[in-house]
Amino acid sequence: MQEAAQYSLVEDGAGGPRLELSGTLTLRAIGALERDLQALSGPIAAVDLTAVSEIDTVGAWVVCRLAREHQADITGASAAAERLLGAVRGIDATCDMRPARLPVWERVPVALGEKVYASRAGLYGVVGFLGQILIGAASLLRNPGRFPIRGLVHQMELVGVTALPIIGLMSFLIGIVIAQQGSVQLEQFGAEALTVNLVGRITLRELGVLMTAIMVAGRSGSAFAAQLGTMKLTEEIDAMRTIGISPIEVLVIPRILAATFMMVLLGFYASVVAIVGGAVVGELELGIPFWTFLSRIQEVVPEHDLWVGLIKAPVFGLIVALAGCYNGLQVRGNSEEVGRRTTMAVVSAIFTVIVLDAFFAVFFTEIGWG
Amino acid sequence: MTGLSHASDERPPIVIEGLANRFGDFTVHENLDLTVRRGEILGVVGGSGSGKSVLMRSIIGLQRPSAGRIDVLGHTITELDLEQGVGVRRRWGVLFQGGALFSTLTVGENVEVPLKKYYPEISTELRAEIARYKVILSGLPESAVAKFPSELSGGMRKRAGLARALALDPELLFLDEPTAGLDPIGAANFDRLTRELKETLGLTVFLITHDLDTLYEICDRVAVIADKRIVAVGTIPELIATGHPWIEEYFNGPRGRAARESHARAAG
Numbered sequence: 260m261q262e263a264a265q266y267s268l269v270e271d272g273a274g275g276p277r278l279e280l281s282g283t284l285t286l287r288a289i290g291a292l293e294r295d296l297q298a299l300s301g302p303i304a305a306v307d308l309t310a311v312s313e314i315d316t317v318g319a320w321v322v323c324r325l326a327r328e329h330q331a332d333i334t335g336a337s338a339a340a341e342r343l344l345g346a347v348r349g350i351d352a353t354c355d356m357r358p359a360r361l362p363v364w365e366r367v368p369v370a371l372g373e374k375v376y377a378s379r380a381g382l383y384g385v386v387g388f389l390g391q392i393l394i395g396a397a398s399l400l401r402n403p404g405r406f407p408i409r410g411l412v413h414q415m416e417l418v419g420v421t422a423l424p425i426i427g428l429m430s431f432l433i434g435i436v437i438a439q440q441g442s443v444q445l446e447q448f449g450a451e452a453l454t455v456n457l458v459g460r461i462t463l464r465e466l467g468v469l470m471t472a473i474m475v476a477g478r479s480g481s482a483f484a485a486q487l488g489t490m491k492l493t494e495e496i497d498a499m500r501t502i503g504i505s506p507i508e509v510l511v512i513p514r515i516l517a518a519t520f521m522m523v524l525l526g527f528y529a530s531v532v533a534i535v536g537g538a539v540v541g542e543l544e545l546g547i548p549f550w551t552f553l554s555r556i557q558e559v560v561p562e563h564d565l566w567v568g569l570i571k572a573p574v575f576g577l578i579v580a581l582a583g584c585y586n587g588l589q590v591r592g593n594s595e596e597v598g599r600r601t602t603m604a605v606v607s608a609i610f611t612v613i614v615l616d617a618f619f620a621v622f623f624t625e626i627g628w629g
Numbered sequence: 630m631t632g633l634s635h636a637s638d639e640r641p642p643i644v645i646e647g648l649a650n651r652f653g654d655f656t657v658h659e660n661l662d663l664t665v666r667r668g669e670i671l672g673v674v675g676g677s678g679s680g681k682s683v684l685m686r687s688i689i690g691l692q693r694p695s696a697g698r699i700d701v702l703g704h705t706i707t708e709l710d711l712e713q714g715v716g717v718r719r720r721w722g723v724l725f726q727g728g729a730l731f732s733t734l735t736v737g738e739n740v741e742v743p744l745k746k747y748y749p750e751i752s753t754e755l756r757a758e759i760a761r762y763k764v765i766l767s768g769l770p771e772s773a774v775a776k777f778p779s780e781l782s783g784g785m786r787k788r789a790g791l792a793r794a795l796a797l798d799p800e801l802l803f804l805d806e807p808t809a810g811l812d813p814i815g816a817a818n819f820d821r822l823t824r825e826l827k828e829t830l831g832l833t834v835f836l837i838t839h840d841l842d843t844l845y846e847i848c849d850r851v852a853v854i855a856d857k858r859i860v861a862v863g864t865i866p867e868l869i870a871t872g873h874p875w876i877e878e879y880f881n882g883p884r885g886r887a888a889r890e891s892h893a894r895a896a897g
Contacts, residue, residue: 285798286797290751290752293755297754316763320762321755339831342828343829346829347766354771354772354774354775355775356735356737358735358775595732595733
């Protein structure tokens, strides 16, 4: 074990008391001693290091500080100690560890104002992004040979095919829950046969597509933002621009087309699986045979319910992909920003999808597709 | 630590015997031996992919070797349990290639992290003071203390990384390509800083580099990794005298000659 750091005050009459330090004056041993030294009051004429067996920069710093505060001399330092004292002596820094923060009554309005400006910049950014996509799409139309067909197929696989198991499971369970909970309520009116209408209409019109859009936003919208954001950080996107490849054409358009197209298929698939889930409940709980349930669906669900779902699906897919790609390309600076932008992509996509869904509901009812 | 401390401890700080590192079928090191002497700056050179960084990662315990024995500061790294690991870990500092600063903390707070972790008994004020003077010792201006790593240039980030590596007054300092990506002036300043710190603080420095100027200016000895092992260790003239083809090409290539001539001019 090493000898602890100690101090003693020696009164020898020569201009004031002398502080004698002894033992190991290192980071490892100095914690308690430093508090005691800070608490020392009264004049100290000299700090004596003769009995110090070991010293590092922290010890030297504490000694220097003590000598400065008491205008004391440092005596008895060995050559090595002298070197360390010399290294830290001139340093007198008092700055804060963190950048200064404004007081709260200034900080809140400032933050609010910055948010307003940022949202204006965000609006410009979104409009500019849409414009870039249109330009990219137009130039692809003029040069169809440049169309990134491989990227499109790859993205369709990622967005669509690999999502089948999770979306199937989710929809199946949703179908079960709607049928089971709906039948409990409808039973009170003796109308449990209407469970078929309930399941068929709500999944085809609303839930199939809406839940799929939320799932795609979580799976693929976030992936778009994180991928593009990371490529932005590693300067891949800048490299593409320098070579003359448009990132919009190569990265953004395939993702948007893939999400838009696959949302239609996934939404339809989700509705069908949910109806199957409802039919399973019908068979097991309500005494409606499985095939009867499915053929009843054809009778009670108007065809326009299917169209309502299928018209909404590509719009939702487009929104999810736009939010993901836009936020990904907005990443600047560090890795924290990738996480922030990914969150933002998912949240804004889901929010916009739900708001639009409400508009669609009103719109389709008004045009008589109720 | 200092010349005063560990005067009794004359064992070399790093001893590597028979080290082997394999990744699947790919062998990086085979039968590698190396001894680092106390108080020297040892430069480690080797071609790209020759396993310089893997060697450093093995020494600091980030990479478990396939075979061999590594002793650091009297502890066998390969056999350490967690508690002993903490004891030896706080006696070295590591500067990673990109600085590896924690991006959500300011430079000052980055330096405070190891202090907080290993010495919680130190008062908050003293900890802040230590962080400040370490930042300044590393050659950064005082204003850098409260800045975030994203606000710093590459060279400043390396200095901030160095400040964090020095936070615990280590005996051993590992530097992974400290001058890579710096302009020649910045690189020369960093070399001078390394040398000064080594002399003032009595450090032993394990330095991975590609920079021939660094090798000539500040390294006491140079170890060469080639053919999966250390083929030679010594001063640069000693290395050239071995006649190994890779060493020959390395030091007698156009860049090697230019560095030697400029070093000779500066010395003469």
